Amino acid sequence: MGDQNFKPAWWLPSPHLQTLWPAFFKKRHSLDLIPEQVELDDGDFVDLCWSKKTSDRTVLVLHGLEGSLDSHYANGIMYQLERSGYKAVFMYFRGCSGRINRLPRAYHSGDTGDIEAVVEHIKNKTGHYPYGIVGYSLGANALLKWLGETGGNNPIQKAVAVSVPFTLHDAAKRLEKGVSKIYREHLLSSLKTTYIEKFKQITSPLDVEVKQLKSFWEYDDKVTAPLHGFAGAKDYYERSSSRQYLKDIQVPTRIIHALDDPFMYRTTVPDEKELSRFINFLPVKHGGHVGFVSGNTPFSAYSWSEKKVIEFLDNRNVT
Numbered sequence: 001m002g003d004q005n006f007k008p009a010w011w012l013p014s015p016h017l018q019t020l021w022p023a024f025f026k027k028r029h030s031l032d033l034i035p036e037q038v039e040l041d042d043g044d045f046v047d048l049c050w051s052k053k054t055s056d057r058t059v060l061v062l063h064g065l066e067g068s069l070d071s072h073y074a075n076g077i078m079y080q081l082e083r084s085g086y087k088a089v090f091m092y093f094r095g096c097s098g099r100i101n102r103l104p105r106a107y108h109s110g111d112t113g114d115i116e117a118v119v120e121h122i123k124n125k126t127g128h129y130p131y132g133i134v135g136y137s138l139g140a141n142a143l144l145k146w147l148g149e150t151g152g153n154n155p156i157q158k159a160v161a162v163s164v165p166f167t168l169h170d171a172a173k174r175l176e177k178g179v180s181k182i183y184r185e186h187l188l189s190s191l192k193t194t195y196i197e198k199f200k201q202i203t204s205p206l207d208v209e210v211k212q213l214k215s216f217w218e219y220d221d222k223v224t225a226p227l228h229g230f231a232g233a234k235d236y237y238e239r240s241s242s243r244q245y246l247k248d249i250q251v252p253t254r255i256i257h258a259l260d261d262p263f264m265y266r267t268t269v270p271d272e273k274e275l276s277r278f279i280n281f282l283p284v285k286h287g288g289h290v291g292f293v294s295g296n297t298p299f300s301a302y303s304w305s306e307k308k309v310i311e312f313l314d315n316r317n318v319t
Helices: 015-025 072-083 113-126 138-153 168-174 178-198 216-227 233-240 243-248 304-314
Strands: 033-039 045-051 058-062 087-091 132-136 158-162 253-258 279-284
Touching (some): 015 072, 033 113, 045 072, 045 113, 058 072, 058 113, 072 087, 072 132, 072 304, 113 138, 132 304, 138 158, 138 253, 168 216, 168 233, 216 233, 253 304
Parallel strands (some): 058 087, 058 132, 253 279
Antiparallel strands (some): 033 045, 045 087
16 A cells, blocks of 8 residues: 655645646647447437557546546546557546536436446447546546445456545535635536536426535535435435445555545545455555646656556556
């Protein structure tokens, strides 16, 4: 447990700089991908983007809250996976691809059904299950929850989860504190805009004025929970948090996490006794939220977490 070889860029000394710099300044690579619309059993759809690379090892990538293929971490890992010989597939959660999904429901931190549907779709399309899955933030939480739910029946061979909000209630509270409010404002604004645009086109089952919702707790209590069958924010957070599922994971899984992550508290991180023997946990002191930027200058900057993702997928003996 643990890894001490991450050296944060000296010019990004705080967790907030580690979090924000790559979002604004990290190089985006040109990706030549094939889009696909996948029909779901409930009548809705999700969008995928496929690498054109030929490989018998497919890796599925899951984004974070309101993320997309343009998110710095998604663009970066898709590029690195292709360079390393994998066939990368990016999955947009419902409504995140720029196209409004058909049903009132959207996606959430504990939504494992769509992940499972896409995994089966990949199997049917390629003839084999994905070799691995890489999840970030919300996508990482959903990934770990799914791995725990399926236990020994899970068909993939490797998984990597980066910057996981292990306890959702902690994350909602932490984003109300100090500088972290800037992330809350950005993400909540995006969620509310998406909601408003969507329900201009279809009828909302909710009687709520989303513009008045000021916190994640309020939004999740009034929107996320009722749209997805939860009794309220408390019920949603308790049932969807991945921390309780870690002990049941039976797929070799690497978790990369910064102890100064501004999206959560230090106590949000699970103890070693909560981890199954299949988990390779890499907690580092610094790195922010999906940051992990290293390098002597901005021009030589690189993502340490991307290197650790590829290392784990490549090494069949690392558990």
